[in-house]
Amino acid sequence: MTPTNLLDFDLPQLTDWIQSLGERPFRARQIFRWIHREGCDDFAAMSDVAKSLRAKLAEQAIIAAPRVLRDSVSRDGTRKWLLDVGGGNAVETVFIPERSRGTLCISTQAGCALECAFCSTGKQGFNRNLSTAEILGQLWLANRLLGAAKAEGDWDTTEGPDNGRVVTNVVLMGMGEPLANFEAVVHALRVMLDDHGYGLSRRRVTVSTSGIVPAIDRLREHCPVALAVSLHAPNDALRDRLVPINRKYPLRELLAACQRYLERAPRDFITFEYVLLEGVNDAPEHARELVTLVRDVPCKFNLIPFNPFPGAPFARPDEDRIRRFASILMEAGLVTTTRKTRGDDVAAACGQLAGQVRDRTRRSRQTMGIDQGEMV
Numbered sequence: 476m477t478p479t480n481l482l483d484f485d486l487p488q489l490t491d492w493i494q495s496l497g498e499r500p501f502r503a504r505q506i507f508r509w510i511h512r513e514g515c516d517d518f519a520a521m522s523d524v525a526k527s528l529r530a531k532l533a534e535q536a537i538i539a540a541p542r543v544l545r546d547s548v549s550r551d552g553t554r555k556w557l558l559d560v561g562g563g564n565a566v567e568t569v570f571i572p573e574r575s576r577g578t579l580c581i582s583t584q585a586g587c588a589l590e591c592a593f594c595s596t597g598k599q600g601f602n603r604n605l606s607t608a609e610i611l612g613q614l615w616l617a618n619r620l621l622g623a624a625k626a627e628g629d630w631d632t633t634e635g636p637d638n639g640r641v642v643t644n645v646v647l648m649g650m651g652e653p654l655a656n657f658e659a660v661v662h663a664l665r666v667m668l669d670d671h672g673y674g675l676s677r678r679r680v681t682v683s684t685s686g687i688v689p690a691i692d693r694l695r696e697h698c699p700v701a702l703a704v705s706l707h708a709p710n711d712a713l714r715d716r717l718v719p720i721n722r723k724y725p726l727r728e729l730l731a732a733c734q735r736y737l738e739r740a741p742r743d744f745i746t747f748e749y750v751l752l753e754g755v756n757d758a759p760e761h762a763r764e765l766v767t768l769v770r771d772v773p774c775k776f777n778l779i780p781f782n783p784f785p786g787a788p789f790a791r792p793d794e795d796r797i798r799r800f801a802s803i804l805m806e807a808g809l810v811t812t813t814r815k816t817r818g819d820d821v822a823a824a825c826g827q828l829a830g831q832v833r834d835r836t837r838r839s840r841q842t843m844g845i846d847q848g849e850m851v
């Protein structure tokens with residue numbers, strides 16, 4: 476019998492499973508706290524759980540996160556883990572320490588099917604969705620590994636929020652499109668938010684999407700956390716080229732979905748991400764067109780200067796051009812930040828995450844001239 480991985484369950488699911496073993500529901504809460512609050516993976520150590528149940532759990536269940544294949548630390552303290560998710564696929568998780576917070580950037584798919592022109596994950600093709608255990612396992616693992624480093628005093632952690640955790644914020648901005656893996660992502664989000672789990676507030680958990688409109692509506696119904704939308708262009712003609720999903724869900728529909736989301740969102744704005752590609756979408760006219768486009772949506776802008784990767788047909792604009800673009804948005808009253816590049820010496824910056832993916836679509840052979848799917 477294949478053991479049940481308890482990292483796959485949110486609390487209601489774990490409760491159902493525990494009851495199916497003939498146990499009382501409160502046992503699920505105890506076990507859940509051991510797993511997520513204590514980072515425990517050994518049933519024998521769950522001291523307030525009856526011995527007979529511990530034995531039963533050891534027979535039927537496991538607590539297993541993906542295995543760490545590589546652990547890299549950047550000069551700026553950004554840490555990146557390459558994780559084995561089986562079948563020759565690997566995904567990446569990035570921890571970004573700052574003075575007042577520690578942000579974990581989590582992957583949701585092995586590869587991505589959406590083929591955005593400037594994204595190295597998209598260039599790799601798509602293999603499969605990650606399970607809840609593989610998504611949540613990234614947070615579980617990071618807390619364990621960073622917690623251990625902190626205890627040994629070899630990690631310069633944040634001075635920030637006082638819940639004792641190193642990871643204070645989670646962003647679903649790693650490899651993959653979170654809303655294309657909806658069920659698994661929502662179960663993982665529920666554990667992140669659960670007071671018996673990681674107890675993160677909805678404002679500190681952000682889903683980033685390239686704009687799958689029906690799934691934005693479903694997220695609003697089922698689990699409204701902070702939302703970031705990858706805009707990248709001020710009109711449909713350009714966005715169709717850069718973010719191909721725009722052909723299915725054009726800007727007008729996307730912005731209407733953002734408006735609807737705000738009715739339930741934990742923050743009163745949407746974050747628009749905008750990757751700056753030299754000579755493509757970074758002209759002052761583009762900035763002015765953007766101002767008009769988002770007129771009716773309360774929002775903030777996060778500009779991301781393009782991060783290069785091998786074979787990418789784009790370049791990062793120079794500082795002046797970036798500043799000019801940002802100042803047009805700011806002069807129009809839009810709160811705008813330019814994302815600092817973190818961890819690029821270990822290829823951990825936005826859009827550089829590649830992991831290793833066996834591309835089931837076999838697309839990469841044409842797009843990159845090599846078949847990354849055969850790399851592993």
Ligand code: SAH
Pocket residue numbers: 591593594595647648649650651652653683684685704705748749750779780781782783784825826827
């Ligand atoms: N699939 C989701 C989340 C993962 S990508 C999405 O597209 O929103 C996270 C962010 O990194 C997105 O805004 C994405 O457009 C951006 N990004 C991708 N490639 C990049 C690159 N090479 N340089 C800078 N940002 C990039």
Ligand code: SF4
Pocket residue numbers: 587588589590591594595596597598649650651652685705
């Ligand atoms: Fe997928 Fe996001 Fe990359 Fe687009 S930017 S290919 S949606 S991971």
